Amino acid sequence: MKLSHYATIALFLNYVTTLFHLSDLHFGPKFNAHVSELVLQDICKTQPDLTILSGDLTMRGRVEEYEQARAYIDRIPKPVLTIPGNHDQPLYPGAMWERITTPWARYIQHIHAAVDTSFEMPGVFVVGMNDNRPILPGGFWSSEQRAWMENEFKRAECGACKVLVMHHQLNWSGKRRPLGQWFPNAHLDLLKRLGVELVLNGHMHIPITIRSEQGIVLAQAGTSMSTRLRHGHYNAYNLIKISTEEIQVQIMEHDPQRDKFLSHAEHVFPREKIN
């Protein structure tokens, strides 16, 4: 395999890319402003190469929630990559027609010009995809999105770690609520063919990291700053380090006694060797 310029430099310098992955901020009711400041302090301290927000920025997609989310994102050091979650489509009386006809107008106005987006940096290529639908619950990819994703990943430099960000979980098999991706195994097989090594998602409000049968690392972040906590987990975010050798996922969870985020678990997965 011929190495790209970026990959050669990364290999030579053994550069480690740091991703700060938070999800399910849920500006609106049950938002924990104090914890949101702790998260922001941690981002500034970490100085990641990229901060990723994997959806559910708001609770009901209200304009004031979007304005609060925008103000918070403006305080995060750039670059920042965001995708929407199922809660980012308006859901309240008087907004249902808008939800059906223009579900992402508010997201596009306040957060980012496109719901599907990508970001390239030395040694890592990130694709963010909107997997939400106005009526259909769970995560869904259209054929156009699959084709777009495939083309985006083709642009990745040889040797780059390909990362997919979406809101709903692939680690599901229909067993857990709330709903995850439709057709998770077919999606994983496609991602394997495309050479994707890491998938980031949120939605469950539970931090879980595993490696799938296809060898893809699935890192799900908990809710970073909502009080809608589940299964005994506190607020959490994922700190991800990618080198030419391995992918490391550190789950950072809020300790209410010490009032700071502490390492809750650490997972290390060797990457396939670059020849």
Ligand SMILES: [Fe+2]
């Ligand atoms: Fe959520």
Ligand SMILES: [Fe+2]
């Ligand atoms: Fe969600």
